[in-house]
Amino acid sequence: MTTDRIKRILGGLPTHVVLLGLCAIWLIPTIGLLVTSLRPFQDINDSGWWTALSAPKGSEDYSQTCASCHGSDGKAIATADLTDPELIDQYPRSIKLLAMLKEDIEGQPHLPDAPMPEPQQAADIADYLKRISGISARPRFTLSNYIDALMGYRGTASYTEDCATGEQALDLNCNASDVMNPRGMGRAFLNSLLVAIPCVILPILIASFAAYAFSWLHFRGRMFLFALLVGLQIVPLQMTLIPISRVYAQLGLNGTFLGIWLFHTGFGLPYAIYLMRNFIGSLPRELFESAYLDGMSHWTAFYKLALPLSVPAIASLAIFQFLWIWNDLLVALVFLGGQTPVLTYQISNMVSSLGAGWHLLTAAAFISMALPMIVFFSLQRFFVRGMLAGAVKG
Amino acid sequence: MSDVQIPEIMKQGKIAPWLYVAPALLIMTAFIVYPGINTFLLSFKNADATQSAATACVAGEPCWGIFENFRYALTTPIMLNAFRNNLLWAILMVGGTVGMGLLIAVLADRVRYEALAKAIIFMPMAISFVGAGIIWKFVYAYGTGQVQIGLLNGIVTALGGDPVSWLSEPAVNNYALILVGVWMWTGFCMTVLSAALKGVPTEILEAARVDGATEWSVFWKIMVPIIKPTIAVVITTMVINVLKIFDIVYVMTGGNYGTEVIANRMYGEMYVRHQSGRSAAIAVILILLTIPFMIWNVRRFREQEAIR
Numbered sequence: 001m002t003t004d005r006i007k008r009i010l011g012g013l014p015t016h017v018v019l020l021g022l023c024a025i026w027l028i029p030t031i032g033l034l035v036t037s038l039r040p041f042q043d044i045n046d047s048g049w050w051t052a053l054s055a056p057k058g059s060e061d062y063s064q065t066c067a068s069c070h071g072s073d074g075k076a077i078a079t080a081d082l083t084d085p086e087l088i089d090q091y092p093r094s095i096k097l098l099a100m101l102k103e104d105i106e107g108q109p110h111l112p113d114a115p116m117p118e119p120q121q122a123a124d125i126a127d128y129l130k131r132i133s134g135i136s137a138r139p140r141f142t143l144s145n146y147i148d149a150l151m152g153y154r155g156t157a158s159y160t161e162d163c164a165t166g167e168q169a170l171d172l173n174c175n176a177s178d179v180m181n182p183r184g185m186g187r188a189f190l191n192s193l194l195v196a197i198p199c200v201i202l203p204i205l206i207a208s209f210a211a212y213a214f215s216w217l218h219f220r221g222r223m224f225l226f227a228l229l230v231g232l233q234i235v236p237l238q239m240t241l242i243p244i245s246r247v248y249a250q251l252g253l254n255g256t257f258l259g260i261w262l263f264h265t266g267f268g269l270p271y272a273i274y275l276m277r278n279f280i281g282s283l284p285r286e287l288f289e290s291a292y293l294d295g296m297s298h299w300t301a302f303y304k305l306a307l308p309l310s311v312p313a314i315a316s317l318a319i320f321q322f323l324w325i326w327n328d329l330l331v332a333l334v335f336l337g338g339q340t341p342v343l344t345y346q347i348s349n350m351v352s353s354l355g356a357g358w359h360l361l362t363a364a365a366f367i368s369m370a371l372p373m374i375v376f377f378s379l380q381r382f383f384v385r386g387m388l389a390g391a392v393k394g
Numbered sequence: 395m396s397d398v399q400i401p402e403i404m405k406q407g408k409i410a411p412w413l414y415v416a417p418a419l420l421i422m423t424a425f426i427v428y429p430g431i432n433t434f435l436l437s438f439k440n441a442d443a444t445q446s447a448a449t450a451c452v453a454g455e456p457c458w459g460i461f462e463n464f465r466y467a468l469t470t471p472i473m474l475n476a477f478r479n480n481l482l483w484a485i486l487m488v489g490g491t492v493g494m495g496l497l498i499a500v501l502a503d504r505v506r507y508e509a510l511a512k513a514i515i516f517m518p519m520a521i522s523f524v525g526a527g528i529i530w531k532f533v534y535a536y537g538t539g540q541v542q543i544g545l546l547n548g549i550v551t552a553l554g555g556d557p558v559s560w561l562s563e564p565a566v567n568n569y570a571l572i573l574v575g576v577w578m579w580t581g582f583c584m585t586v587l588s589a590a591l592k593g594v595p596t597e598i599l600e601a602a603r604v605d606g607a608t609e610w611s612v613f614w615k616i617m618v619p620i621i622k623p624t625i626a627v628v629i630t631t632m633v634i635n636v637l638k639i640f641d642i643v644y645v646m647t648g649g650n651y652g653t654e655v656i657a658n659r660m661y662g663e664m665y666v667r668h669q670s671g672r673s674a675a676i677a678v679i680l681i682l683l684t685i686p687f688m689i690w691n692v693r694r695f696r697e698q699e700a701i702r
Contacts, residue, residue: 012504012505015501015504015505016505018497018501019498019501019502019505019511020511022494022497022498022515023511023514023515026514026515026517026518026577027514028545029529029530029532029533029545029577030517030529032529032532032533032545033528033529033532036532044543045537045541045543046541047541047543048541048542048543048544048545048548049543049545050545050548206417206418206421207418209414209415209417209418210414210415210417210418210419212414213411213414213415214415217410217411217414218411219408219411219412222411225415225419229418229419229422232422232426232427233688234681234684234685234688234689235426235430235681236638236677236680236681236684237638238638238640238657238660238661238677238680239429239430239433239677239678239680239681240425240426240429240430240433241429241664241677242429242432242433242436242664242670242673242674242677243428243429243432243433243436244425244429246443246670262421262424262425263425265421265425266421266422266424266425266426267425267426269418269421269422270422270426273418298410298414302414323519323520326522327521327522327523327524327525328522329522329523329524329640329641329644329645330640330641330661333661333665334665343522343524344522344524347524347525347528347645348524348527348644348645351527351528351531351645352648358532358535358543361528361531361532362528362532364528365524365525365528365529368521368522368524368525369520369521369522369525372520372521372522373517373520373521375520376517376519376520377513377520380513380516384585384589387582387585387586388585388586388589
């Protein structure tokens with residue numbers, strides 16, 4: 001009996017190893033991004049994010065070269081306290097530090113036992129000394145990247161530092177109004193919401209009307225029209241961008257919310273009608289029959305019976321549509337562009353204009369991912385149900 | 395999709411039904427039907443849609459007359475490169491997502507933390523291609539100095555290798571991009587395939603196991619044949635997605651270093667080089683490539699519905 005159990009556990013082992021390994025591979029890139037977005041920007045380009053919890057740069061060289069006399073905390077020699085910012089400020093670079101180390105102290109070499117550090121090591125030691133003396137003291141983790149990204153800060157220090165010294169850029173005021181800076185993620189977040197919410201409500205509302213008619217109203221060509229509308233799902237988005245942006249240019253709708261609302265509504269409809277029709281059409285017929293016998297009109301039957309009963313379908317549709325619009329880049333790029341930047345646009349713009357500003361990029365990416373992640377993890381059930389009910393859009 | 399019989403009592407009015415469908419009809423005509431037809435027509439026009447495409451021909455060079463935009467879209471080296479890349483995407487990404495999705499669906503079915511494992515694999519579906527682009531650009535980061543902050547180069551150098559510029563090195567960059575696509579879409583394949591696997595009758599599986607069948611043959615000889623229709627639907631859906639792949643390439647390489655794909659080229663022709671005719675021609679080719687898979691997909695989907 002027990003050997004059987006051991007066998008079963010051992011037999012299951014490869015399953016666990018492979019599955020957990022795959023889960024790790026899937027998670028690690030995102031964890032790397034999260035850790036990086038929380039590190040001070042000076043550290044991000046100096047060491048990989050996986051070293052975030054190990055000793056800071058230069059500490060090893062310091063303990064080899066200096067700790068025997070100055071002590072591990074740098075305070076052992078009272079006349080040369082290495083935590084004194086005024087003293088350390090005299091040796092900001094490796095050249096000055098090395099030159100000082102080569103000088104004799106009271107006729108004795110500065111470094112009697114330890115070998116002279118290499119230039120790279122000296123630079124690391126100088127960096128470490130700045131850290132312990134408080135000249136550039138920084139915590140292991142910080143939220144300042146998020147603040148910088150939200151405010152659209154593009155300087156070389158950080159938003160809070162610059163505002164403290166009064167050196168802020170021209171487009172920043174160092175008060176709450178900075179959240180609305182058009183270059184920042186705060187504004188883009190608001191724009192994304194302003195795009196997404198109507199784009200979720202409109203197609204669902206319009207599709208519900210149509211789906212009700214296709215299910216419970218009688219008119220000529222009903223099934224043909226339904227098949228035609230649902231069939232429009234095959235038209236790829238790319239096919240329609242060019243003519244519509246031309247028409248929008250004539251109507252002055254390029255760069256307006258109305259333009260993108262209408263476009264997303266049009267494109268959301270085929271799938272929405274399909275899903276809603278399948279749901280409303282499968283509600284029990286007797287329900288509607290008796291409602292009409294009681295003298296209910298179609299309109300009351302629609303909003304008192306059909307709509308409340310199709311909440312599950314509406315929920316999965318809403319999640320789909322929301323994630324699709326929140327994450328869309330192409331449509332936002334074409335119809336909104338830089339005038340009203342949404343999150344995806346703002347980030348892709350940062351990639352091209354900032355190059356490797358990883359501290360801003362990682363924080364910005366997380367700001368854009370926060371809401372869809374919350375929506376997804378809290379409403380996963382509806383999402384999966386909607387996906388299994390039909391093809392996925394894209 | 396059978397026609398529901400509508401009771402006599404419910405047949406009220408002749409105009410009312412049209413009021414319910416009118417908003418949908420109007421918007422879909424304006425935003426899907428009209429532009430679809432218009433794009434088709436634009437593909438035979440020149441760069442600013444004022445004259446026939448034939449006017450763009452240059453004397454002494456090959457010319458397809460009114461199909462000049464299609465000559466550009468089908469014969470120029472950059473477009474051929476885009477087609478080759480899309481083919482590579484189609485083979486590797488579809489194979490990768492469906493294979494991984496099936497593997498994870500089967501494995502997750504046997505463990506107690508199934509829901510958690512599936513949520514982790516599915517998570518990338520919730521984030522944007524742009525967000526995923528940043529995540530992976532950071533994994534692929536290449537430092538010219540001693541320090542490698544990208545995870546992949548960190549591993550490579552830790553193992554004693556030389557760091558690689560994953561996104562600009564033509565030998566590897568397409569594979570690096572496709573990996574991102576696999577990371578994003580495996581969750582979709584896994585979820586659909588997992589639902590299908592749950593539908594395989596347990597009695598059949600038990601009977602086979604009692605008869606001494608190995609797990610390997612249970613998988614290949616029972617599970618796979620039963621869920622074959624679902625696998626087919628997943629494959630075609632993925633092929634359609636891959637044909638339209640745009641965001642990953644746009645964000646990570648911009649189509650440079652030999653990573654161009656059809657949809658990115660279409661965007662670039664229209665909004666960077668202002669060649670609406672060429673762009674429309676590429677869009678038409680894209681839909682022509684997609685339609686067969688779409689039709690096949692809808693047909694298989696209906697067959698499945700009928701079986702249920």
